[in-house]
Amino acid sequence: xxxxxxxxxxxxxxxxxxxxxxxxxxxxxxxxxxxxxxxxxxxxxxxxxxxxxxxxxxxxxxxxxxxxxxxxxxxxxxxxxxxxxxxxxxxxxxxxxxxxxxxxxxxxxxxxxxxxxxxxxxxxxxxxxxxxxxxxxxxxxxxxxxxxxxxxxxxxxxxxxxxxxxxxxxxxxxxxxxxxxxxxxxxxxxxxxxxxxxxxxxxxxxxxxxxxxxxxxxxxxxxxxxxxxxxxxxxxxxxxxxxxxxxxxxxxxxxxxxxxxxxxxxxxxxxxxxxxxxxxxxxxxxxxxxxxxxxxxxxxxxxxxxxxxxxxxxxxxxxxxxxxxxxxxxxxxxxxxxxxxxxxxxxxxxxxxxxxxxxxxxxxxxxxxxxxxxxxxxxxxxxxxxxxxxxxxxxxxxxxxxxxxxxxxxxxxxxxxxxxxxxxxxxxxxxxxxxxxxxxxxxxxxxxxxxxxxxxxxxxxxxxxxxxxxxxxxxxxxxxxxxxxxxxxxxxxxxx
Numbered sequence: 001x002x003x004x005x006x007x008x009x010x011x012x013x014x015x016x017x018x019x020x021x022x023x024x025x026x027x028x029x030x031x032x033x034x035x036x037x038x039x040x041x042x043x044x045x046x047x048x049x050x051x052x053x054x055x056x057x058x059x060x061x062x063x064x065x066x067x068x069x070x071x072x073x074x075x076x077x078x079x080x081x082x083x084x085x086x087x088x089x090x091x092x093x094x095x096x097x098x099x100x101x102x103x104x105x106x107x108x109x110x111x112x113x114x115x116x117x118x119x120x121x122x123x124x125x126x127x128x129x130x131x132x133x134x135x136x137x138x139x140x141x142x143x144x145x146x147x148x149x150x151x152x153x154x155x156x157x158x159x160x161x162x163x164x165x166x167x168x169x170x171x172x173x174x175x176x177x178x179x180x181x182x183x184x185x186x187x188x189x190x191x192x193x194x195x196x197x198x199x200x201x202x203x204x205x206x207x208x209x210x211x212x213x214x215x216x217x218x219x220x221x222x223x224x225x226x227x228x229x230x231x232x233x234x235x236x237x238x239x240x241x242x243x244x245x246x247x248x249x250x251x252x253x254x255x256x257x258x259x260x261x262x263x264x265x266x267x268x269x270x271x272x273x274x275x276x277x278x279x280x281x282x283x284x285x286x287x288x289x290x291x292x293x294x295x296x297x298x299x300x301x302x303x304x305x306x307x308x309x310x311x312x313x314x315x316x317x318x319x320x321x322x323x324x325x326x327x328x329x330x331x332x333x334x335x336x337x338x339x340x341x342x343x344x345x346x347x348x349x350x351x352x353x354x355x356x357x358x359x360x361x362x363x364x365x366x367x368x369x370x371x372x373x374x375x376x377x378x379x380x381x382x383x384x385x386x387x388x389x390x391x392x393x394x395x396x397x398x399x400x401x402x403x404x405x406x407x408x409x410x411x412x413x414x415x416x417x418x419x420x421x422x423x424x425x426x427x428x429x430x431x432x433x434x435x436x437x438x439x440x441x442x443x444x445x446x447x448x449x450x451x452x453x454x455x456x457x458x459x460x461x462x463x464x465x466x467x468x469x470x471x472x473x474x475x476x477x478x479x480x481x482x483x484x485x486x487x488x489x490x491x492x493x494x495x496x
């Protein structure tokens with residue numbers, strides 16, 4: 001029987017297959033697609049250890065995407081995980097001191113989003129064929145820095161697709177912005193907005209569910225989808241690297257098979273850590289998932305108190321991909337802790353969206369026991385970068401530093417002896433100003449490419465070609481619009 005996906009806010013009778021859910025992106029009622037029945041992993045864990053990343057991906061993906069044939073999945077996986085990554089391991093584990101770093105930045109845009117977004121275009125175009133869709137899919141995406149570039153790198157010049165990216169003009173690093181505004185591809189559009197990521201994400205969701213816009217575009221055979229982690233096709237591929245990390249730890253004898261591990265995850269929109277929770281539900285021996293936040297610590301407070309409260313100041317930090325107050329994928333976790341009751345979930349989200357705050361019952365909060373949460377301020381972020389460099393001769397970016405500080409605080413508080421794996425989500429050269437600040441102990445005058453050169457003078461890590469070539473790349477997109485202009489701009493792009 002084919003696995004079905006339902007909306008977190010809707011009736012199970014309106015469920016879709018995996019390929020249909022991937023094409024849809026966001027459910028029409030505003031909910032997120034989740035499996036009606038969570039799949040079971042029947043392959044013994046010992047048989048997954050030692051598999052290539054590609055073979056491991058097949059074993060995991062076929063559980064969730066079972067309306068794709070095995071041949072279709074193999075073709076998608078082969079296309080996604082090839083020479084565009086600079087290591088055959090795809091996501092290697094690096095031991096540094098008493099912790100392990102899962103390096104997720106070896107793809108073309110040097111950030112963890114590549115893992116899913118190199119695959120998603122192939123899943124989507126295959127889904128178009130499977131479902132006899134001969135129109136154009138428009139990928140509408142909000143980004144806090146990394147998703148935008150990774151999505152464009154995946155979808156650039158893919159037939160029958162167009163991709164429109166919105167980013168907060170003052171909420172990304174100089175290198176992240178340069179990566180986006182120089183993107184090639186005839187089907188690509190990039191726009192800065194005069195607002196923050198939450199503004200971008202809220203309005204993208206509104207556009208995706210605007211029936212008048214949908215009707216207008218349908219006359220031209222255009223359908224919306226998304227490359228954000230609200231799309232189940234973005235989320236599922238991220239499960240794979242948790243199994244890949246575990247397998248490497250077994251192979252290098254850091255752990256024995258079936259030993260428990262702790263993962264510390266820098267968290268913004270909650271997709272990355274939710275994939276870890278899905279891995280645990282499949283049977284991976286994960287003891288705890290550590291939700292690491294920066295000063296935008298709504299999730300820390302949520303896991304401590306059960307209250308999801310966005311009525312707080314928004315902080316622009318040195319870890320911009322985590323500058324988020326509304327974490328979309330938390331809805332998928334809430335759906336489960338609310339006993340998969342769409343009415344209860346809808347009521348909770350309605351209260352959150354209108355009143356700015358909603359609180360779980362004591363019973364529901366007890367179901368969050370798999371998670372712990374820590375937050376990190378600017379000084380602690382800089383200290384984590386500096387200490388990791390001086391003590392382990394290993395350079396990390398500010399997002400990874402947030403997770404590192406959280407991991408060290410957790411180990412100090414709990415005295416837990418389970419091995420710690422920290423998700424390293426971006427190459428440090430994407431955030432050279434912050435890394436330089438940390439390593440030199442003073443705020444640098446240099447920025448952008450000057451900061452990259454300065455960082456390269458003090459660390460042994462070579463500057464990736466995908467960064468160095470940006471200095472000569474032509475800027476193609478320099479437009480900034482107001483939040484109110486987002487919907488009209490999308491229509492103008494698609495109808496002219």
